[in-house]
Structure formats: C-alpha cells, structure tokens
Amino acid sequence: MKKNKIAVIAGTAEFEKVPSGIKGFDDITGGGLPKGRPSLVSGGPGCGKTLFAMEFIARGITDYGEPGVFVAFEEKIDDLKKNFKSMGFDLDDLVRQKKLVLDHITIDRSEFEETGEYDLEGLFIRLGGMIDEIGAKRVAIDTLEALFSGFTNEAILRSELRRLFLWLKDRGVTAVITGERGDRTITKYGLEEYVADCVITLDHRLMNQIATRRLRVVKYRGSIHGTDEYPFLISSDGISVLPITSMSLTHTASEERISTGIPRLDTMLGGKGFYRGSSILVSGQAGTGKTSIAATFIDAVCRRNEKCLFFIFEESESQLMRNMRSIGIDLEPWVKKGLLKCHAVRPTAYSLEMHLSIMLKLIGEFKPRVVAVDPISNLYPIGDDIQVRSMLMRLIDFAKSLQITGLFTNLSNDANSGTYTFEPTEMHVSSLMDAWLILKNVEGNGERNRAFSIIKARGMAHSNQLREFVLSDKGIQLLDVYKGSEGVFFGSARMAQESGEIDERLRKNEEIERKKREIESKRKLMEIEIEILKEKYAREEVDMKILIGQDISREKAEAKTTKEIATQRQIDR
C-alpha cells in the first residue's frame, strides 16, 4: 500500500527502476535503482558498501529472478561466501544454480611492470564473459577504485573507466559500483564524474559513542527521491533503510476498541478502552505503577487469546513475572501458551538502531496484536531525543501499519515534583502517541499516594477526572479522589475524610430524629392545650347560659312585679 502510494507520487515521466531488494531503499527512491544503468555507492571503510552491492545482487536473484555478477577487488571469494553465509545468503548455492558469478580480481602493482600503452579490455572481456555466462541483469563491482592503486597511468585509467560505465550502460545491466569516500569528494578518485544517474553515499559515524549508519541519495537523475540522510541498519538479514520521517501516514484507523484490563479505566475511556492499533504512552515517576499497568493490559490481551510481545528494558523476565504475581497478575501461563513473548535486554546492550531492527524483526516473526515496551525512557542513555523519537516513530509506524497496538511506558525525570504538572521531557514523544496516561506521586500527610489521569485519548470521549491509583494483590484499582473545599485528598487522608463524612452524616441523622421527636412532643402539647381550652370554654359556656337564664327570669319577675304594683296603685292613664 505504502509502496504504491510512493510510486504514484514519483512515477511521473521517469525511466524504469529496478527494485534493489534492500529493505526501505526502494521506498525512499520510489522504486529502486535506475534500470540498465550504473549507480555509484560510496562510503568510508566498514560502512556497508560491499553488503549493499552483494545484497543488491543476491536479492536480485532470490527475489526478482535477475541473475547477477559480483566482481570483488578487495575481498576474496571464500571470505565473501563466509561473510554472507552469516547473513543468510548461500552464495555457493546461487553459483551452482548458475544464477551468480563471483569473481575476485587482484591487482598487485609489485607484480608487474608497465611499459607503454595499454587498456583494460581484459576487464571488459572478463565482465562480458561472466554476464553472458548466466545472462546477468545485474552487476556489482566492489570497489572499482582498487584499479587506481594497481595502475599508475591515471590518464589511461580514467578514459577506461569512462568507457566501462558506457559499456555497462550499453550492455543494459543494472550495476552497482562501490567507491571509497574521498576527503572532499564523494569518492576518492572522483568516480562520481562518470556516473550520471544515481549516486548514493553511505556513512558510519559515531555520536555519543553510539555508531549510526546513514544513507543518502545524493543524486538521482530524473527521479524524485528522499534527500534526507536515512539511518540504516545492518542486521543478520542485511541492510534495512529506515526513513526517519515516514513517507506517509496511510495506515487505516480501526474502529475496534480493546479493553485495558482495568474496568474503571475502560469506563474512563468512554466505556470501551483503547482503539486497536493505537499507541499508548503511560508515563510516571519511579514506582508509580507503570509496569503494572502494562502487565495488566498484557494480561487482558492474552485473555482475549491475542498474541503480545513485551520488550523489557529494566528487569529480567522472571523478575517481572514474580513482581507482577504480587499484584495478582500471572503472566507465566501466557508465556507457556505461546501468547506472550518477552524480550528482556539492557538498552545499552546495543545501539538504538540495533534495538529497532531486533524489535521489528521480532514483531515480524511473532506477529503480535499488541506490543509493549517497558520503559522507553531507558533508551535515552543510548541516543539523544531526536534519535529516540525517530526510532519510536519508526516502531510506531511499523506497528500501526500492521494494526498492532503499542503500549509504551516512560519514566518521568521529575521525581520530586509533588504537584500535578505536565512533563516537558515527554512532550516530544507524546505527539506520537494516541493516548497518554499519567501517573503521579502525591505526597502529603506523611505518605505517598498515586494519582492517575488521562491526559489525552485521541478520538474518544474520556474522563478528565483524577483518580487514585491503588495497587493491591487483586490488581489495579482506580478510585475516586476526595474533592472538596479543602482540596484533593488521596490515601488515608481521603479515607479519613470519607469516614469523617460518614460521622457527619450520622450526626445529622440523629439531629433530624431529635427534631422530629421535638416536634411530635410539641404537637402533643398543643393538642393537650387545645383540649384544656375546649374544656374551659365548655364550662364557661354553661356558666353563661345559667347566668343568662337567671337574667331573663329576673326580668320577667320584675315586669310582673311592676304590673302588680301598678294594678295595686290603680294607675289610670
């Protein structure tokens, strides 16, 4: 997919290219070396020129069915065979199959006298004979400049070299010619003058005591090519060129979600966990539980019957297994079942490139669904920020292209910081990551607790809440932290706060009960009072009625009396 894309970009109005078979090289040149033309590969001693040339020939035979001729001016045939056997090329077999011709040309100036004019027709005949012998499509000459130490007449030599390059072109063979790097020129004797089409330089330099190999396409006539210096690796299966800046971001993003193994974390990540194929950074200070998160995740991966590759840079495999058992995670059965493969090695064991190449190789062989690296910060002693970053980018890109989920732990330097802040040291790695979980030590009340939060999770709703991270023999738990007017509490402070809250609640309940009782008694009192008043009223009413009755009878009596008196006095009116 990636290759096609590049080919489309670079494929306009160009001459044909031949895949070199060297991993990554065909990507940066948009297809390989110019077909039917000579290319120059230059570099200092020990930078991999011979390997480049031989891999071009050998891969041409095994991968592209193009027979090849290899002419060695420096190494003996037996040495070549031996050296390349260790790289997995059986040159003897290729020779037997009539696919490969090896020739060693020795030129020892002390062996002969030069008298008068000559030419190098012998070399042409020799080459021509070998090309015809097997119908070779590819030719490698390593290193042509040996001729300069053999013959004194440089004028003849130069004209013969010019003729050689033209001749190779005429023969239509794709050729790789290696040359020694010069002080100011690409090659010591200026071979680049004769090769018009493609010039590649290889470099092997030391930076911070770590050797880095780099490849650059200096010139590629009529073709778009990457102009950067690309690091390349020499491993047991040959050269692999690794573009620092990936040529494309074309990997397809999966919608599938995978559990983190921590239910609460799944909840925080929108209830479903990480995206498959995403890259996850778990950073934190020493002892905050990064490895435990990684182990829990791995455990969950294996429980789903998926394969996982675990790169450990800090502990031995058995030490890690033992430690993880203490939090209730047993990874050993997964190893036995073949679902988990641990690769434990000190980062300083070899260079960054070598680590990367071994990682890529193991991933290629084991074909895991998940890759975990614990911790990436241990790579810093062997490379600077840019190198580690580019290495991780390459690893992540590779993993993503295969839909492999990557989990990387990172030890934060900022060990003394008690407050919850961003880690500037991680900033440059974090942009590579799709999700970033952070663990922090929080000190207070004479104890240290762990705070956990999600800094980012691309493409999913996620919780912004701080959680307390608790490790127990039952594994990882994420707990709510206490948040109140007095701040955020962790650990026992949280527990104290929580139990305080319970007391408070009980107290409040009692109060309410008491108030309730109070009201009830008040009500009862009121009711009694009402009864008394009623009674009082009733009594008064009766009294009043009696009084009223007395009054009426008294009036009647009075009226009667008056009448009687009047009658008595015989009043006339």
Next chain:
Amino acid sequence: MPTKPKTNQKEKKKEKNEEPEGETWILRLYVAGQTPNSLIAFENLKKICEDHLECKYTIEVIDLTKHPQLAKDHQIIAVPTLIRKLPVPVKKIIGNLSNTERVLVGLDLLKVT
C-alpha cells in the same frame, strides 16, 4: 611444460639456439583482438626476444576476445599483458612493451643499476 594454451592464435615461433642450455622460455602475450597496441606489443616482444634471448623460447599469443574465459582464469585485466610462464618466477608486464629497458628489467634480463 605444465600448461599448454589451447590455441596459439597469431603465431607460434620457435627459435633454436645452438647453446644446449636446456632452458626454455615460455612467454604469453594476452591481447584483445588486433588492436594497434597488441600489434605493437607483439612486434616489440619479437624484437626483444631476438635481440636479448639466447635460449630457446616460445611466444604464445592469446586473443581474449576468442577465449574470454581465460581472462578470468589467468587474471588478466589490462591488455596487452605479457606473462613469462617459464622460467619461474612468473613475471608480468603490461603495456605495448614500447619501453625496451623496462621490459628487460621486467623479464630479469637486465639488472637495475
């Protein structure tokens, strides 16, 4: 004679000398077709042999264009190349042999003074 060339292309010349020294020189001249340089080389070689070799000698001319395999087998790069097969040690001279003195030095017929 340890090896015999498969063919002697241009000319095979034997010249008997009276001295019964028993020593025979075998000289091989590798050329690539009849180029001016190869013709010059052959002429020069013939002359040098006639002038300076008192013993029996053989000149074998090998045309690499006819026998390309020999270029590889005999480790020939430059042409013309003259090889003194016998007497041992094997001597190698490249070029059209125009510098007689150097040829003689190369063939051990003249000590460098």
